[in-house]
């Protein structure tokens with residue numbers, strides 16, 4: 147039994163773990179990856195371990211070193227598939243083992259929002275965040291001629307990394323206008339270093355950036371070849387003439403969505419806040435949730451990015467104690483929110499989702515099918531899921547829930563809060579049956595009595 | 600909502616929707632009320648097994664009729680008649696199987712006993728540890744996820760009003776009938792049918808009736824799509840396993856293992872202490888399942904009274920108040936027993952006897 151279990155070893159989780167350790171608690175940190183670092187400070191694979199250092203690899207190494215020299219126990223390559231609170235104790239189920247703790251800190255990060263447009267599942271089209279994993283872990287570029295498209299700061303970061311690693315950026319297709327960026331940069335005025343970085347990114351690709359535009363279609367025989375784009379209005383509705391770009395690869399995404407499956411399974415209250423990326427656990431300024439002994443930090447508590455994450459992690463550890471100290475994240479919060487604001491979906495985006503496009507790629511459910519289900523009366527996410535299978539596949543709805551809700555919002559006029567979320571169910575990740583169970587000794591099968599005859 | 604319906608049906612599961620269709624057909628004007636969307640309770644999350652071999656002996660005639668109803672609904676509800684095996688892995692289970700299946704056969708189910716060699720022909724992927732088995736060619740399944748879509752469509756086609764997202768919190772009786780309220784919204788009706796699944800006790804209490812209903816919390820799991828590993832429904836002599844592989848390759852695993860929670864608190868949660876034995880038993884029976892990934896496990900509530908027979912009839916001493924629920928194997932039997940219930944409400948003689956809710960409940964015995 148630990149005092150504290152932390153799920154997720156990104157910058158928020160690791161800092162939470164170390165802070166909790168400093169406070170004298172016994173701590174275990176769990177991650178499904180092979181080492182700490184999370185998405186942003188992801189470790190390099192062993193084949194590229196000698197590659198030149200980058201800012202993120204330096205920060206990542208510092209994080210890993212700090213964790214190593216602490217008393218925090220670690221468990222990597224461990225997938226948490228279920229979380230339950232029994233009386234005052236947390237049971238954390240990983241593979242066929244159960245770990246227990248008095249407190250639980252969830253730091254599961256975020257995943258990307260990808261608006262489904264025709265051709266989005268073509269080979270060669272990858273997510274923006276997925277692309278960053280390629281760079282960090284394998285130092286690979288997605289192709290030779292890459293279109294980077296979507297919204298928010300990741301566009302420029304990804305473009306920058308592609309060229310640093312020897313790839314060619316054909317164009318950046320940015321939903322955001324220059325004016326959107328100007329507004330965001332202004333918020334960073336108190337943060338000269340960040341402002342400088344943002345300014346550097348944007349100016350480096352200024353000429354290659356097609357502002358206020360969006361891909362409307364990805365085309366290719368069996369791999370991406372062409373990207374068709376259009377200008378968008380202030381509402382992000384595509385307008386005007388089509389323009390065609392050639393590409394052998396596309397990095398595509400519209401910002402990040404908090405990964406809340408774990409905190410929902412743990413029973414915490416959530417609410418919808420578009421300025422934080424969508425549905426988030428309802429918390430105080432330190433990360434205390436509605437459930438005693440449950441804390442959240444990092445992007446899963448609202449997208450504020452890597453700079454805010456370490457402080458949010460420390461706060462979550464401090465929150466265990468009623469009189470814990472609060473570290474100020476004010477400036478990082480402002481910065482994080484300014485970046486998140488660039489990706490708040492606008493109503494016109496829905497026009498990009500063609501009626502025959504698969505919204506749910508696991509089950510092949512189109513926008514038309516979802517709309518039909520809603521128009522004929524299914525309104526809750528559970529009912530839409532039941533009728534169409536949208537979100538029933540292995541991804542558990544991670545990649546389609548947001549688009550499905552956008553469609554629902556459009557058809558019914560309801561708010562996201564009113565639409566709600568489907569019931570949270572385990573496992574948190576698809577789990578091979580023999581990995582979560584022991585082999586059965588048949589005579590030990592607990593038979594609770596046979597059914598009435 | 601100024602008009603007065605002939606009957607307000609509280610609960611839009613199979614029971615409530617089935618009754619509504621019959622009642623409308625008989626010339627009355629019903630309204631179906633649900634706190635959520637139609638068909639998202641037990642009727643939408645159950646394992647969908649339409650197996651004669653897991654039905655209770657006395658309910659067999661109802662199950663056979665119910666099965667026929669599902670067959671008529673056909674593709675729209677994902678109906679499949681695949682045949683099904685029930686397995687015994689040791690002598691004790693073989694004895695149990697022999698006794699139980701003989702009684703079910705005598706009650707009208709087409710059940711035969713098959714030897715292990717025949718079992719292997721029917722299901723080549725089964726573990727070679729089977730001591731005895733029974734087979735029923737009628738067994739099959741439907742897709743419970745489609746209950747909501749199906750019944751919503753039927754209610755619309757028949758011009759039956761549905762009021763969804765209306766959580767009944769109070770029911771008042773006056774000289775004209777019933778006033779059913781949720782907050783400050785009121786629905787009026789001359790008659791009332793309570794068909795609230797796991798919450799039936801809770802809603803009956805709004806009329807002052809205290810029924811000895813408890814809710815079981817059944818667990819079901821589904822896997823990712825897998826290559827064909829089973830052809831029909833697979834069950835276990837104790838009833839603790841039901842499995843079938845859908846056309847899309849996903850395998851549904853149930854068996855009535857009990858999760859946690861109460862219907863009043865929400866949708867319940869799985870209990871790893873029962874989920875894992877359920878999955879162990881599944882792999883024991885079909886070893887190739889062990890590499891297949893479980894995608895989701897969930898729970899649903901199934902109400903029952905101490906004798907495990909249905910509540911289907913007049914509620915207490917009240918005029919024009921009825922109750923329908925606690926039907927074991929209610930997915931299979933629902934479409935039929937709800938017709939009988941409709942007939943009773945229409946003042947017709949039901950084709951088969953119903954189950955008096957005012958009976959004395961002895962443990963597991965019908966009086």
Ligand SMILES: Cc1cc2nc3c(=O)[nH]c(=O)nc-3n(C[C@H](O)[C@H](O)[C@H](O)COP(=O)(O)OP(=O)(O)OC[C@H]3O[C@@H](n4cnc5c(N)ncnc54)[C@H](O)[C@@H]3O)c2cc1C
Nearest residue numbers: 610612613614634640641642645648767796899928929931
């Ligand atoms: C997990 C599970 C697996 C099962 N597997 C099988 C199987 O394989 N084969 C089989 O034959 N049977 C199976 N069953 C049994 C079968 O599902 C049920 O008997 C049947 O669906 C019950 O139907 P119902 O209409 O009575 O209840 P429900 O479908 O639960 O409908 C009740 C409705 O009442 C509504 N309601 C409740 N309270 C209120 C209120 N206050 N105001 C308004 N509305 C309200 C609810 O929202 C709900 O929609 C299973 C049951 C479960 C839970």
